[in-house]
Amino acid sequence: MDTHPTPEVLFAARLTPNRSASVKAINLMIALLALVFFATGLGFMLIGAWPVMGFLGFEIVLLYLALRWNLLLAGRHETVTLTREALTIERTDPWGTCSTEALEAYWARVDLDTRRNRLEIRSRDKGLVIGRFLAPEERADFADALRAALAQARNATS
Numbered sequence: 001m002d003t004h005p006t007p008e009v010l011f012a013a014r015l016t017p018n019r020s021a022s023v024k025a026i027n028l029m030i031a032l033l034a035l036v037f038f039a040t041g042l043g044f045m046l047i048g049a050w051p052v053m054g055f056l057g058f059e060i061v062l063l064y065l066a067l068r069w070n071l072l073l074a075g076r077h078e079t080v081t082l083t084r085e086a087l088t089i090e091r092t093d094p095w096g097t098c099s100t101e102a103l104e105a106y107w108a109r110v111d112l113d114t115r116r117n118r119l120e121i122r123s124r125d126k127g128l129v130i131g132r133f134l135a136p137e138e139r140a141d142f143a144d145a146l147r148a149a150l151a152q153a154r155n156a157t158s
Contacts (some may be wrong), residue, residue, distance in 0.1 A: 007083035009158075013142065013148035015078040017133035019071070026067045034060050078130055082149050086155060087121065089128055101128055105153050112143040117141055 021029070037060055041053035075094040080087070087103045103123035111120045111127075118133045119139045131139050 007085060009081055009083055010153050011080070011082035011146065012143070013080045015080065015131050015142065017074045017076065017136060018135070019074045021067070021071070023071065026064075030060065030064045030067070034064070056098075058097045076133070080130065080146065082153060083144075085154055087123070087150070089121070089130055090123065103128070105150065108150055109144050110150065112140060116138075 037056040038053075041056045044050070044052035072094050077092050079090040079092075081090075082088075082105060085105055087105045087108045088100060089103075090098055090100045092098050103121060103126060105123075108121055108123040111122060112118075113120070114136070117136060117139075118129050119134075119142065120127050120129050121130075131142060134142065
């Protein structure tokens with residue numbers, strides 16, 4: 001029998017980077033570009049500039065690798081959970097490794113620095129930067145929502 005009740009969650013959010021394309025969309029785009037590049041390269045080959053075909057093929061491979069790397073990095077996320085006692089930030093990297101940090105909820109403050117484009121949560125002498133992959137507007141909206149939730153948590157404990 002569990003003698004410790006689970007704390008009530010006052011706020012929970014999952015921050016994820018923008019995923020602008022799926023694997024299927026990337027493969028389709030690469031296939032279409034490869035077809036265009038092949039036709040272009042064939043034209044250059046016919047006029048005697050055969051090295052162009054190799055460079056166009058190399059560009060397609062690099063573009064494919066860059067888009068797949070971007071898609072892999074989009075797999076990371078951060079989960080922010082607020083209870084009366086703690087503000088917990090759980091980070092998951094693209095490879096599935098998780099790390100968790102907890103701050104005292106009562107002392108937590110949200111600092112949105114628009115000049116440096118960063119969102120930091122501070123509690124006493126500890127600070128955590130979160131939402132690095134968010135757009136500035138998303139970061140500001142999240143900061144407002146978290147500030148409101150922290151105020152509610154502080155008022156509930158007073």
